Amino acid sequence: GAVVSQHPSWVICKSGTSVKIECRSLDFQATTMFWYRQFPKQSLMLMATSNEGSKATYEQGVEKDKFLINHASLTLSTLTVTSAHPEDSSFYICSARDTGLAGGHYEQYFGPGTRLTVT
Amino acid sequence: ILNVEQSPQSLHVQEGDSTNFTCSFPSSNFYALHWYRWETAKSPEALFVMTLNGDEKKKGRISATLNTKEGYSYLYIKGSQPEDSATYLCAFPSGGSNYKLTFGKGTLLTVNP
Numbered sequence: 555g556a557v558v559s560q561h562p563s564w565v566i567c568k569s570g571t572s573v574k575i576e577c578r579s580l581d582f583q584a585t586t587m588f589w590y591r592q593f594p595k596q597s598l599m600l601m602a603t604s605n606e607g608s609k610a611t612y613e614q615g616v617e618k619d620k621f622l623i624n625h626a627s628l629t630l631s632t633l634t635v636t637s638a639h640p641e642d643s644s645f646y647i648c649s650a651r652d653t654g655l656a657g658g659h660y661e662q663y664f665g666p667g668t669r670l671t672v673t
Numbered sequence: 674i675l676n677v678e679q680s681p682q683s684l685h686v687q688e689g690d691s692t693n694f695t696c697s698f699p700s701s702n703f704y705a706l707h708w709y710r711w712e713t714a715k716s717p718e719a720l721f722v723m724t725l726n727g728d729e730k731k732k733g734r735i736s737a738t739l740n741t742k743e744g745y746s747y748l749y750i751k752g753s754q755p756e757d758s759a760t761y762l763c764a765f766p767s768g769g770s771n772y773k774l775t776f777g778k779g780t781l782l783t784v785n786p
Contacts, residue, residue, distance in 0.1 A: 558716065588773070597677075598762070598776040647717075651772070660772045661707075664717040 557581055558650050560665030567638055567672055574634045575668045577648030583628040584650035588662060589621070592645045601646075604631040638672040645669050675699055677765045679777035686753050687785050693749040694780040696763030700744030707774065708737055708748055709762040717762060720748075753784040 557580040567573050577587055587604040602623055603611045610623035620642075622634040631650075635642055649662035678697045686692050698706060705724045711717040721730045723739040723746055730737050734751045750757055760781045764774040 590776075595778070597778045600773055600775070603773065660766075661719050661722065662774060663719070664709075666714065666716045 556663040558663045558665040564669040572636045577631045579629045579650040582652045586651045587631040588649045589633050590647045640672045643672045675775040677777040679780050683781040685783045691751045697745045698765045703741040706746050707764040710759050712759045755784045755786050758784045
């Protein structure tokens with residue numbers, strides 16, 4: 555159980571175009587999903603928290619107009635990188651929190667990530 | 674900004690060796706510590722959630738200990754196997770009800786057959 559899929563697994567796009575990445579919880583409902591980015595030799599850095607039915611909460615320094623997040627259902631969140639530039643090339647990974655788990659120690663289940671290359 | 678440090682950055686061991694690595698985190702306002710195992714091209718997999726000082730958790734040949742007073746956790750692997758090769762991540766939660774995780778850079782373990 556607790557499987558999260560992410561699509562696509564890799565994408566190459568031209569500078570100035572937009573790219574959409576999907577994150578799905580396959581066997582559980584997730585009110586809250588998270589989007590992370592990882593640059594080479596760096597840690598996973600939280601970009602934003604995606605809440606179903608409401609606006610995402612962005613971390614400091616992350617442009618909300620550039621990284622559009624939509625969490626329209628309990629099993630799907632999307633991240634759209636708008637007007638992508640080469641510096642947006644990175645590894646993007648999502649996680650989903652299981653709404654059904656009891657207790658205060660929330661586990662996050664991760665997708666396999668998306669490698670974005672902007673040329 | 675929370676400081677979560679992992680050491681060493683990478684480690685090469687021979688099959689059958691036992692090994693351990695460290696995660697250090699802020700000792701104030703401790704709530705929990707998460708360990709993940711991340712194999713290449715796969716999703717990070719949750720290993721342990723450590724919550725109490727002195728906690729020790731075990732999953733097969735992998736175990737973890739926790740010292741909240743001094744702000745560190747050790748992950749031990751007994752009798753390493755090639756399939757243990759992965760990056761091991763620790764993460765420290767904050768952010769109240771949103772429970773946001775701050776990750777260390779990970780320890781890359783390579784087990785040579």
